[in-house]
Structure formats: structure tokens, C-alpha cells
Amino acid sequence: MVTIDYLQQMQGYALAPGMVNLFELDPDRPLIFDWIQHHIPKINHLLQQYLQDCHACFPPTEQPPLQIFAVPLSPYFGVDAFCNFSSQPMTILIDVGRVEPHYWLGLVAHEYAHAQVGKPGHDRAFAEVLNHLCLGLGLPCPGNTEAQLKCYPGGLPVVDALAFWRGTPASRLPGQ
Numbered sequence: 001m002v003t004i005d006y007l008q009q010m011q012g013y014a015l016a017p018g019m020v021n022l023f024e025l026d027p028d029r030p031l032i033f034d035w036i037q038h039h040i041p042k043i044n045h046l047l048q049q050y051l052q053d054c055h056a057c058f059p060p061t062e063q064p065p066l067q068i069f070a071v072p073l074s075p076y077f078g079v080d081a082f083c084n085f086s087s088q089p090m091t092i093l094i095d096v097g098r099v100e101p102h103y104w105l106g107l108v109a110h111e112y113a114h115a116q117v118g119k120p121g122h123d124r125a126f127a128e129v130l131n132h133l134c135l136g137l138g139l140p141c142p143g144n145t146e147a148q149l150k151c152y153p154g155g156l157p158v159v160d161a162l163a164f165w166r167g168t169p170a171s172r173l174p175g176q
């Protein structure tokens with residue numbers, strides 16, 4: 001798929017206009033678009049595997065209908081990932097450039113927990129689902145305070161989120 005088509009499709013899942021970064025003003029736009037075109041299938045395939053790993057922690061009747069995609073998100077919104085509850089199926093978008101690959105699975109689990117509870121917010125119901133997921137996936141326990149839950153899986157913020165999408169040495173998948 002051509003990158004601009006892909007990004008525009010992703011825009012359809014955004015919670016606000018401008019949330020998906022189209023790089024209109026970025027001088028590296030051709031480089032970034034080329035990199036996305038060549039690498040997004042592999043990244044999305046991996047995220048899909050992580051989603052299946054989350055599903056496997058629950059019986060089929062408790063698995064929320066979900067799709068998942070990697071996409072660069074505008075830094076203006078300050079989010080690494082989110083779940084769109086109103087799309088059919090629900091949609092998780094993740095800016096994998098903003099989070100170290102080591103934490104991608106935890107981030108998918110975080111958004112999966114929101115989808116399972118069916119709303120944003122880091123309350124007791126969210127905590128129960130996320131803790132269950134972490135046990136099943138072999139991830140560190142997220143704790144139970146709202147602050148701990150909100151920033152799970154943690155990790156240091158990536159200094160230059162766009163470095164990943166430019167295809168610099170930072171652009172590596174987990175385990176590479």
C-alpha cells in the first residue's frame with residue numbers, strides 16, 4: 001500500500017484531526033514515506049502477534065474485537081498509543097517510534113486492557129485486566145496505583161521519536 005493511503009486510512013481511526021502525523025512540513029517526508037512503505041507490514045505483523053498473545057490470556061467470549069496498527073502520531077498530542085472504542089472493530093494505534101521496542105508488548109497490553117474494559121481511565125477494573133495480562137504474558141506487575149497504571153509499561157521516553165520512522169539505526173524491532 002502507498003504510504004499516504006495508509007496514513008489516511010489511519011487518520012480515519014484518530015480521536016482528533018491532526019493526530020496522525022502526515023509530515024506535510026517535514027523535509028524528510030520522502031525518506032519517511034519510503035521507510036514506512038517498506039517496513040510497516042512487518043511491524044504490523046508483529047503487533048498483530050502481540051494482540052493474539054493478549055487474546056490468549058482470555059476465553060474467546062472475553063476477547064474484545066480489535067485491530068492494531070503502527071503509525072507515527074503527532075507529538076502535539078503527547079501520546080504513545082490509544083484505543084479508539086467507537087470504530088468497528090475497536091482500533092489500537094501505536095507510535096512504535098516513541099517507545100523502546102522492549103516495551104511494545106507492554107504497551108499493547110495497556111491498550112488491550114482499555115479495550116477490554118471498554119473505556120479510558122485507569123481504575124480498578126483496568127488494573128485487574130492489566131494485572132491478569134501481565135501475569136499471562138510474563139511481564140512485570142504494573143502495580144495498582146493510578147500513577148503506576150497510567151504510565152505502564154514505563155521506560156524512558158525516546159528522545160527523537162521520528163528517528164525510528166526515518167529509518168535510522170534506532171529502527172529496530174524487538175530482539176534485533
Ligand SMILES: [Zn+2]
Nearest residue numbers: 110114121150
Ligand atoms: Zn491508559
